[in-house]
Amino acid sequence: MSQDCPKDLVRSLVEGTLDVAGSHDGSAADQRASVLAHLEACASCRKLQSKLERNERLVRAALETAGDTDADSECPSPADLAAWTEHALEEDARAKIEEHVARCALCRGSSAIASSPAVLSAFEKGDVPETALDAVRRRVALARAESADAQMSKLTASGRRRSQRTTGRYAAVPASPIAGLGMGFWIAAAAALLVAVGLIAFRETTTVEAPVAEKPSAPTPVVPPAPPSTRESPAPRDPREAPPIAPRETPSPDTRTPAETPAESPVVDQNPPEAEPEEDDGRHAPRGVGAPKTGGPDIARRPDPKGPDPKGPDEKQPKDVVGRQDGGPKRTDEPVLACAVEGLSGPIEVKKKDGKWHALAAGDLLHAGDSLRAKGNDASLTVASRAKVQLDGDTVGTVAFTRTGVKLTIESGGLGFDHLVLAAGAGKPTVTGRDQGTAPFLVARTVGAGAKKVATRSANTALASPDVEPTSVHWLRRCAPAGLGQRADGAGRDIPLSDGIHEGLRPK
């Protein structure tokens, strides 16, 4: 390598900073051309370039390690990151966030996009399809309704146990449940001793509050005045149900009316005074509150014990199970919101009774009797923010969402399944299924991440889950037949899980 070799330029070329290579005359493009020409002629410079490129790869790999950490929990709040993006923070706060952003690709990306002129100008144009806006409105309404639910649950859980007040005789509070009562109850009881007449009215009012917590979870879009979708049919209101709510109380049952400014009224007016005993799905009232549990999970739509059509499926193509539900669960028009649809390798498709298969999107309303399929893809569907169904491969089935649970009709035959493992959740699910010959399926319930119980049921039999509060519904991987044990009797029994079962499911 001679003294004239432009080593600095070669280094700058490799590092990508040729345009700031100091004192060299000429534009960056000229310098680049000059260096490249030299490299063609000079073997020693090419060797240097090669070494520098190797080092450069190491530096970039080190930057990748340092700059793409998975420190999600350390990410600043959206408000902080937005303020940093607009350079609106004080020096200390700015430096701290800058330190994090340098390490976090997620925050770097968010900041860069948020500050880009293209995105900022899109806020002015507002070019969003109306269907997408409707989906957003439904999700917002759902989130607001759930927030209101949670708030009411807190009020209910603050010590007002329904069983303590069924007689209205507050003087007869038994001693044993006292430990479970919260401060709210004692405040109410203390007030009752002081103002008897007024408290009687108060407590009678609050005795109907428990059913409030058990109101149906079917979300109702309130914000949009327009119908949610042309695909869905109007939902006739069940007089036993609470009227649809925004996060505030709205007396009108008509979901299509424009949202009116809600009154700040207490939750007590939202429910009918004689709500039917409903399943405690754990999301509203705490355990022990509410009417005694009934045997079936779905009072309004008890499935036909015969199950779906026993005819064999078409092995070549998944069929619409809805069409086979002769004698099966009756279709209801009460829709349920598909909250999160994640097609990991492909879309989830839905088909209405008389329609064609089309891709399911979040925000779509599902009706009982709709068919779902993943068509060779992995996907998951979260419904009404409660039940999550994962579709594995060629799974096909019909999902019915009720006020108190989830009912699944699974077509396992003809798709290469030996066994189907299913964890049922979101209340008291009823599972009916069919198998091919001697292939049973397993049912387990999950509470959080662990399986509560594993039981087997033969096909074509409705399964009434025991009194557990599961939180999710899973389609699990096909499991090997070995080690699954025999078919269970009507009551079900625990059997060991095979190795093929999904990792997240283990019996206690």
Place this chain on the structure above:
Amino acid sequence: MSPVASREEEGELVRACIEGKDAAWERLVRDYSGGALAGVKAALRQRGHGSDPALEEELLADSFEILAAEGGATLRSFRGESGLATFISVVATRRAFRVLRDRLRHGKAVDRKGEQEKRAPRTGEPDPAQNVQAAERASLMVETIAELSGSDKLLLTLFYLDGRSYKDIAAVTGLAVTGVGTKIARARARLKERLARRGVSTDGSDPDI
């Protein structure tokens, strides 16, 4: 309401949403969905994801759900230090990146397993001493980069890792576009200096790794 709305107007809108006014939420959704959707699309593009209207709409709905969830906790965190458009963009793009990252992890887990099963026994293993040397060098580089100042690290990651243009880097860092190149070169020089102090040369004078 467009981004040119005053901070006071934005603050009033946020307050009205937090108070639970349906009309305010409707306005928020209608006026800010466009930019949020653009942010989601940009995030997907940045990660090499093709156009997917269903996913984009889902992520858009996710973003507003995040704002409304838990009594509007996320929306309540808005302090008015930034514009509401920037705030909502951050929420939307973060959601998009996280969903894509989670999907990628799922895919990676599967691929890694498959790759391990398929991998043939290696022949001609390199010298273990060289492997150790290379690993140590790489480790030193990572440590040295971690010691850089936040601004140097940010410049280097934006330029070398994210492949951002000078203009984008200027927008993120607040630097003048004309000064970005110089700043990057100086950050690079400081990195080189630190590496040299640790005995790691980046000028090609080291023996081959």
